[in-house]
Amino acid sequence: MSVILVLDDSATMVMSLSHILKGAxxxxxxxxxxxxxxxxxxxxxxxxxxxxxxNMPELDGIGFIKEARKIAATRFTPIIVLTTESGGRKRDxxxxxxxxGWLTKPAEPSQLLSVVKQLCPAK
Amino acid sequence: MADTTxxxxxxxxxxxxxxxxxxxxxxxxxxxxxxxxxxSALLSWLSGLLGxxxxxxxxxxxxxxRERAEAIxxxxxxxxxxxKLAFFxxxxxxxxxxxxxxxxxxxxRMAVAEMPAxxxxxxxxxxxxxxxxxxxxxxxxxxxxxSS
Numbered sequence: 001m002s003v004i005l006v007l008d009d010s011a012t013m014v015m016s017l018s019h020i021l022k023g024a025x026x027x028x029x030x031x032x033x034x035x036x037x038x039x040x041x042x043x044x045x046x047x048x049x050x051x052x053x054x055n056m057p058e059l060d061g062i063g064f065i066k067e068a069r070k071i072a073a074t075r076f077t078p079i080i081v082l083t084t085e086s087g088g089r090k091r092d093x094x095x096x097x098x099x100x101g102w103l104t105k106p107a108e109p110s111q112l113l114s115v116v117k118q119l120c121p122a123k
Numbered sequence: 124m125a126d127t128t129x130x131x132x133x134x135x136x137x138x139x140x141x142x143x144x145x146x147x148x149x150x151x152x153x154x155x156x157x158x159x160x161x162x163s164a165l166l167s168w169l170s171g172l173l174g175x176x177x178x179x180x181x182x183x184x185x186x187x188x189r190e191r192a193e194a195i196x197x198x199x200x201x202x203x204x205x206x207k208l209a210f211f212x213x214x215x216x217x218x219x220x221x222x223x224x225x226x227x228x229x230x231x232r233m234a235v236a237e238m239p240a241x242x243x244x245x246x247x248x249x250x251x252x253x254x255x256x257x258x259x260x261x262x263x264x265x266x267x268x269x270s271s
Binding site: 008010011012013015016017019020023054055083084085086105106107108109110112 | 151152153156157160163164167203206207209210211213214215216217218220221254255256257
């Protein structure tokens with residue numbers, strides 16, 4: 001089963017995203033900030049897609065993307081930023097750090113699944 | 124006199140920061156979301172069960188089959204709407220929490236005497252705390268309204 005790593009400092013968002021992705025047939029790993037995300041990758045989790053918020057404590061989304069791109073296993077893993085930020089500057093910053101795509105909240109479950117399925121069909 | 128006024132303002136900011144912080148903590152609706160998701164999962168399970176029962180029932184009739192198909196379609200539609208509602212509400216709550224976080228941080232900074240005398244917490248300092256375009260648009264609208 002394909003694994004999706006979800007990073008968000010909002011417990012409700014993490015639960016909501018997990019519910020939608022699990023319902024579509026994905027296995028979900030979660031973290032409450034970028035540091036937890038890096039720790040998960042260090043534990044050997046190999047996500048097919050990573051969904052991350054930008055504004056998180058300890059290590060934010062941009063910091064996480066930069067660190068994840070230094071790890072061989074996730075150098076080319078699609079990383080989708082899911083955030084309330086829709087500004088061009090932040091978007092450019094995320095893209096420069098290595099983000100593959102962008103979804104602005106509020107998004108609909110169908111939008112989320114459409115992006116994830118394009119990158120990784122559920123097995 | 125000015126010192127007393129400043130001390131009072133700091134006290135008010137500190138109290139307001141605590142109050143907004145309490146309000147933010149009370150925004151947690153995880154129990155309601157949990158119930159929505161459990162309902163959605165239950166509907167999915169019931170839908171599958173209806174299909175299984177139908178397959179194992181040799182005495183089914185065209186009317187029963189039609190009603191089963193209609194019920195499954197209705198369940199699927201309601202389930203989709205529940206998922207959409209829960210996801211949308213979760214995002215709205217997240218956004219409201221971020222705005223509350225910003226207000227708490229601003230009030231906390233205004234409550235402590237960490238700025239040099241004669242300076243104050245500016246609207247630019249406040250704007251630096253924003254995490255969404257919606258906050259920036261609201262900020263710009265207020266600045267424009269008050270300066271016109």
